[in-house]
Amino acid sequence: MSFITYLVQGVSLGSVYAIIALGYTMVYGIAKMLNFAHGDVIMVGGFTCFTLSSSMGLPPIVGVLVSIVFCTILGVVIERVAYRPLREAASPLAVLITAIGVSYLLQNVALLIFGSNPKSFTSVVTIPAIKLFEGQVTISGEAIVTLICCVVIMIGLTLFINKTKGGQAMLAVSEDKGAAQLMGINVNGTIALTFAIGSGLAAIAGVLLCSTYPSLTPYTGSMPGIKAFVAAVFGGIGSIPGAMIGGILLGVIEIFGKAYISSQMADAIVFSVLIIVLLVKPTGIFGKKIQEKV
């Protein structure tokens, strides 16, 4: 029975990774950059919700909504100030290093405001846990909400990309920026929209992550952020179902690794997965192969 409990935990954690990975994968697909600060936007989302609902006593739903709005704005601002000027830079390292700088900045601002002591986050989920098999397996309310959120977000995003004008513009920009511009698509606007959606999702992921693992520090976001990138690569970067499957698989691998192999080695196992995937199938499960042009 413990197997099922671990599986549920893994799927729940994996769903959080999947939501974060969606943000990575969309940004990577369109702007062709690894947004290192994405993980720290999760942390910002967590802290915003914590400040509003735990410290100021507002209802949790307000906290969640405000943190989504705040992170969306933050994502757009980061893109505008730090990434857009470097989009045409000669070296691809430039924007990567800037992203690391932004990540560091967010962490240290949070460190100055909230200090390094972990804050205990009160869960925003009020659904009671479900007990199965005469109480041998417990599925927490958080796990259910996380999984539902993940599925809803994935379906919503797929519809958005395939059915709306904005989504089609995203596809066009990710395919060929220059051609999209010639067709009258606002490339900068579309990239900003992608960052907005990605950061909004990061806020949701932050709240869900902190509800399941209630300790919140300025460094909360960085590890899940990197692992979610691993998930995005695993599923094939640029692919939305890939991010979902990759995220859930990675969550399950991590929890099983923790439970059955060694709790201290869980991170090492997750990163080994990344390395193996990149060596064996660098495009991931659902990735497209891109021909190298000279």
Add this chain to the structure above:
Amino acid sequence: MKAKMKCNKSTLSSMITIGMVVAAYVIIEILMKAGLVSSMLKGLLVPVCVYVLLAVSLNLTVGILGELSLGHAGFMCVGAFTSAFATKCLAEVIPSKGLCFFIAIVIGAAFAALFGFLIGIPVLRLNGDYLAIVTLAFGEIIKNLMNVIYLGKDSTGFHLSFKDSMSLGMGVDGVMLINGPQGISGTPNVSNFTIAFILIVLSLLIILNLIHSRDGRAIMAIRDNRIAAESVGINITKYKLMAFTISAAIAGVAGVLYSHNLAILQAKDFNYNMSILVLVFVVLGGIGNMRGSIVAAVILTLLPELLRGLSSYRMLIYAIVLIVIMLFNWAPKAIEFRKKHSLKNMLPKKASVKEEQ
């Protein structure tokens, strides 16, 4: 004629870099003899050298090879642990502390190079963002592994475990050498400024020679255009591995100095933040500019210690510096703006030789 001049220029530039380090060493030694250096500053000398070595080594990867490594702390970790382990094992066999430390340096550098080579084989097949994230992954894996190693020694030999110190099953005379998260303690404090200085000069000689050699030009050609370099017959994997391994070895040497300067060595010190810190040195000093890396590493290590009040804002300032410098140096608009308003435009134009810089 022109080629010869260029060669001289590069030799001159290397000599200035090394001369600068030598001059700094001589000045500090004189000040120390005169008793003008505070004990706090004395304590900082070796850490400063450690960071200089790290910055120079990372600059080889980022600036010359053109790939971002976020796992440099991992190589440092390998160097630190293997050398500290070697020192503890050899202490009984070899009475001379100097010889023992020398062997430790060689072992630390060799193991870090070996790791760099082994990791480099898969990693260097990738490029750009993927390479950065995989080096980060390797750095974390190394840190994680070092955190769970328990190694002890008794009369029957070595005992190794990945669980805890109890499961080693050592005899009564057993001594813990590596104690999991507690790391290695009691490494003799043999790092000193002179040795650190010699190591820096050696590393600089190796790197600067490499840059100005045929191999170095091949490496830089790969950085500038991989496909073009490949098409003129440059063996990409070989040269990338060469640069990466040398870089790892120097990071390992930095680790050796670091471990022999501290009483307790723990794997958790070699985290992702350490790699980023070194990256800040490299970016601030100028990517690809060894002299800049040295100066940036020295200033950024000394400054926060001297200005105690700033310490809580230190990391915040680093982050802002990182972003601003990158925007200023790389954003096409900023480059255009600088060209338009640079001082050179105000001066009468000289021959096109100036462009070479």
